[in-house]
Amino acid sequence: MTLAAEAGDVADLHQRIEDVHALYWADRYDSVARQLPALLKATEVAAATAEGNQEKRDAIKARTFSLLLAGKYLTQVRQYDLAYHALSESIRLARETGQQLTAGTGIVGMCWLLLRQDRFDESEALALQTAEAMEPRVSSAQPSELAVWGELWLRVASATVRNNRPDDAAVARRMAGTAASALASERNSFPNHWGGFGPITAEMKAVEDLALDGDARGVLRRADEGVLGSKALKALGKPTAPNWGRHRLDVAQAHVALGSHQDAMSELVGLRESNAAWLRHQPLARYVMSDALKSRKRTLTAEMRDMASYLGVF
Template identity: 30%
Template sequence: MPETSTIGTNLKRIRRERAMSQEGLAERAGLSRDTVAKLEQGRRQGERTTTLMKLATALDVDLTELTGRRERLGGDRGDASVLALRDALLAPSLLPGLAGLDVDDDGAPTPPHELRAAVGRGWDLYWAGDFGSLTAALPGLIGETRLAHRTLGAAVAASLAQAYQLAACLLVHFGKLDLAALSAERAVTAAAEGDDEWQWATTHGTYAWVLLHQARLEEAERVAVLAAARIEPSFSAPEAHLAVWGNLLMTALAPAAAAGRDPSDYIDSAAAAARRIGHRVDAYQTAFGPATVRMQAVHAWATLKDPGHALAEARHVRPGELRGISYSRHLLDVAQVHVDARQPRAAETRLAEARATSRVWFRHQAIARSLVAEVREITTRPSPTIRSLVGELGLD
């Protein structure tokens, strides 16, 4: 998370604007008054995302209003690229009857196969954690795909849906959750115009993931579960079908765990589908397989502060079994388990491994900031590694 002083200042300001006492806020959020007081005083380091979600919900604000999260792309890119992505999503030409506002509305539309390839390259950048290149390219990709959709319709609906999904996922990392929700909603709408129900279901998984980051836990779980129920496969279904269904269950698992509920039913059902497949399947720009289920199980048990279950699952996850930054995110969950077990050296090793995959991606992970701050606090003499991580994230 961002610096505790920022969170404390924002928390106190918003609480007072709501005319709430610390006791009243604590009761509404299901927390102790001591937690609220220490956060406001900057005395609690590396506060959990789930705690901040409860406070944001109790205050009726977006989580980013507490954390003060901002883009941290570095000097090679800037806010201009993010603003260009915003403008692409909020283009006036999307209004009914105003299509003529598109300045690039002349010429033949890009062929569907070229759009599929371009969207696929965008997803490759995402999974590689190359957010700078992706942010620069995505506004043009969305505009080009949207113009083709205007002419070709359902033939490019899947590409348009995946372009919007890509924007939604990227914007979550930037903390632009309202824009992410808008983009995810447009992905669902675009997919509904096509004839691929699995693509439609995948976009609902993205929408549910955005809701999770907005701390709308009940809605996030419900969207994922309802989409999974609609496409529930038979045991002999194609691998891609099982993969989409399994991923929806894994999406439902996270808000369930964040709400403090046992995720075993989701894990068991998804694990059965993963065993049926037996290996990783890449489908609809997502991946699913036995390692995916174990990765999400680690996340759930880490959220529930059950290190025994979490580490038992983590022992079976190997590099290369997960796609790109998914493994890096898994390493952050393992680091969380080690922090909870008061094993700072093991935690910093996992954090350093996660950073090695993509420094840009790493700088956008709120959990990375939280964990590095917590390791620094519980370490008597911070190692060169943890000092490097502190500098990387701007925590010094």
């Protein structure tokens, strides 16, 4: 078999990337793990053997996107060294070939990786520098440009709020809000966006700040109102499953803080039904379950025991 035959058609590679990303969104991580090595090899060969300017560009894009996808998956399953390598290579290729928006998407992902490692200063600096370099003209920008720019500001906000700098976080949230207000709906197509962005996502992340600040009543007050209400969700489109799941974990944590253990369990059960594999990889889910077990005065229900076992809390 020749290298070109091993790579396959470039258009087919792009479709395979979309299909594997769909598996990622569906929390089918085992399937992603099985398919990624062959996909990465195929795109590597395609980029090395493609002939003709257009075919070469398309092959390098496929290689860039496959590395971006690998970095996304590896960060989610906490293989941080491998994720860093994949994201770095994706950003490098994107920059070298003029894929500036894709490079920005990769940097959003890199900032997420740094946040998960508690490297807040580095995440903030990288996101801020990139956001300032990519700042679009809001009145004429493409939705994808606004979405990546907005995601970068979300990363700045996440880093600064975790670094106990609420004033700087508020500024970053306002910048993200500017991008979100210019979008008529949620944007989440890969690879133009990392984790999705829009009015709903921006509001969920603002509620996340309240959760980090320990304002449980504030979380519950805003969790299902306004932009996060059912009517707005229908009008603006649902956010990505991971973003929505993180928001509902904030709601569950608020319920536990106020002693509403059954309401918290309802949130966890709902997430297990819709995003079981994702839930298992969330430290916050384990924290919520642990807090519920510690603070509950009555005998644990069978549902609580089952959930604690599923999350590995016992």
